[in-house]
């Protein structure tokens with residue numbers, strides 16, 4: 682039937698708040714934040730959520746490569762970007778798609794904030810997306826502030842290696858979200874434990890259990906650990922997030938996604 686005034690109001694509220702943002706953050710670069718973002722998005726999609734992926738990492742946008750969408754330029758309609766479909770069923774947009782290929786992005790705060798707005802306020806609804814996984818830049822800069830103040834994430838997931846230094850930086854990133862009232866969904870320990878492909882011996886190049894201990898100390902949920910695995914790197918480089926496959930890595934990411942979605 683024809684929607685009444687009350688229904689219209691509910692629909693408008695849903696339109697405003699219906700899009701749920703999960704920010705994936707880290708204290709520093711190189712800890713696997715982009716890798717975790719891509720795989721978390723794919724794993725959430727496999728769990729049946731309507732997920733989209735935003736690559737807000739202005740320093741090193743890597744989602745076009747991770748999602749096999751390199752060189753694809755998003756189109757725009759009525760000044761609104763249309764997310765790019767990927768073979769993994771997760772539509773995406775990246776800062777890297779807003780600048781000519783290979784060009785370094787050296788934006789000042791307001792420009793980065795404007796670009797973030799274009800990505801987050803794209804026509805996600807038109808792609809059937811209601812949950813956005815956002816790969817944040819490392820650290821606590823302009824994009825973080827803009828994300829927190831303007832786009833109100835439903836929650837933040839923090840990625841760290843077990844290493845002390847990475848953990849100290851992660852704690853700073855956590856602090857930013859906590860002070861702004863953004864719920865921290867939990868910590869993920871990446872590159873935890875390395876299984877030697879020759880003899881099977883497990884070693885811990887970056888230590889082990891650090892993120893779990895830190896989560897406990899901060900009173901935050903620990904979401905799980907992803908091992909350092911050559912298969913994760915090679916599959917990622919080939920644009921095939923291991924979460925889309927059926928190996929042991931896929932199981933690890935599915936477990937992670939289950940906890941994030943809970």
Ligand code: ADP
Pocket residue numbers: 707709710711712713714715716717743871872873907908909910911913914915917918
């Ligand atoms: P960040 O986004 O934090 O800068 P990336 O996700 O780009 O980090 O990861 C940095 C490098 O480490 C990439 O080459 C990636 O393939 C690799 N990598 C990330 N996580 C793992 C892992 N669990 N096992 C093996 N390689 C990984």
